[in-house]
Amino acid sequence: MKRIAFALLALAGPLAAQAPDMASTIEYRQGIYKAIRWNWGPLAQMVQGKAPFVRADFVKRATRISFLSHQLLEGYPPGAHEGAVTDALPAIWENFDDFSAKLDSFKLEARNLRLVAESGDEPAIKQQFIKTAGTCKACHDKYKAD
Amino acid sequence: MKRIAFALLALAGPLAAQAPDMASTIEYRQGIYKAIRWNWGPLAQMVQGKAPFVRADFVKRATRISFLSHQLLEGYPPGAHEGAVTDALPAIWENFDDFSAKLDSFKLEARNLRLVAESGDEPAIKQQFIKTAGTCKACHDKYKAD
Numbered sequence: 001m002k003r004i005a006f007a008l009l010a011l012a013g014p015l016a017a018q019a020p021d022m023a024s025t026i027e028y029r030q031g032i033y034k035a036i037r038w039n040w041g042p043l044a045q046m047v048q049g050k051a052p053f054v055r056a057d058f059v060k061r062a063t064r065i066s067f068l069s070h071q072l073l074e075g076y077p078p079g080a081h082e083g084a085v086t087d088a089l090p091a092i093w094e095n096f097d098d099f100s101a102k103l104d105s106f107k108l109e110a111r112n113l114r115l116v117a118e119s120g121d122e123p124a125i126k127q128q129f130i131k132t133a134g135t136c137k138a139c140h141d142k143y144k145a146d
Numbered sequence: 147m148k149r150i151a152f153a154l155l156a157l158a159g160p161l162a163a164q165a166p167d168m169a170s171t172i173e174y175r176q177g178i179y180k181a182i183r184w185n186w187g188p189l190a191q192m193v194q195g196k197a198p199f200v201r202a203d204f205v206k207r208a209t210r211i212s213f214l215s216h217q218l219l220e221g222y223p224p225g226a227h228e229g230a231v232t233d234a235l236p237a238i239w240e241n242f243d244d245f246s247a248k249l250d251s252f253k254l255e256a257r258n259l260r261l262v263a264e265s266g267d268e269p270a271i272k273q274q275f276i277k278t279a280g281t282c283k284a285c286h287d288k289y290k291a292d
Contacts, residue, residue, distance in 0.1 A: 024184070028184040030177065031181045031184075032177065034173050034174055034176075034177030035181065037174075038177075041166065067210075071210065
């Protein structure tokens with residue numbers, strides 16, 4: 001039991017008794033973006049005809065992206081552009097309603113991508129993929145460095 | 147349309163025409179672990195009585211952990227302990243069936259944690275949380291440096 005209690009504490013780590021620090025918050029949201037990108041890559045390959053279209057794989061990865069999109073907003077509490085290397089621009093917190101609305105657009109279009117993917121209609125999937133990519137770009141153009 | 151095509155390619159990045167490199171693979175799985183840990187922390191606080199038990203939040207975070215657990219295995223292709231800083235030990239690839247079975251245990255117990263969380267039975271949730279933590283520890287003890 002002592003071992004298990006230790007494991008519990010070890011796993012909880014620095015989060016056990018306090019709110020996450022900003023560095024952890026930044027790492028968290030960067031982790032979510034990496035996971036989104038990882039799943040986005042194969043979709044881009046399929047849409048561009050660089051890989052064969054495999055509906056089950058497309059649905060799986062679109063579902064992941066949609067699920068992950070809902071985990072981004074909590075990675076942007078006030079002040080979360082300090083304490084670690086980040087591409088997030090201070091403009092996010094100066095225009096938080098707009099930023100949040102852009103994230104909502106991404107969530108909506110990623111959900112639609114999942115739904116369209118399930119239909120298996122390749123031209124519609126391609127169209128929705130481009131629309132979803134547009135919501136990524138809209139946010140990156142204004143709120144991401146580089 | 148040109149702008150959109152550019153955005154598509156830019157977002158697809160280095161994944162557009164080839165399999166992901168090992169550094170990206172390692173960053174991907176580390177991203178998933180960071181997202182798991184982010185959601186695990188508040189559960190640990192609730193289980194330990196350091197934060198009030200809020201069922202909806204517990205369910206939300208347990209659901210995320212369960213969903214994320216299914217995205218780990220593809221972060222461990224052969225050779226994915228080289229090319230970036232990683233805590234993953236070579237023992238993973240020397241005992242891949244065992245590693246994979248341990249990941250399966252985590253997936254199973256994380257799913258059970260989600261299901262038990264939905265029941266709202268706090269003592270059962272605590273018990274299942276400890277069981278799930280045990281599956282993390284079983285893998286970390288053998289396959290994670292530090």
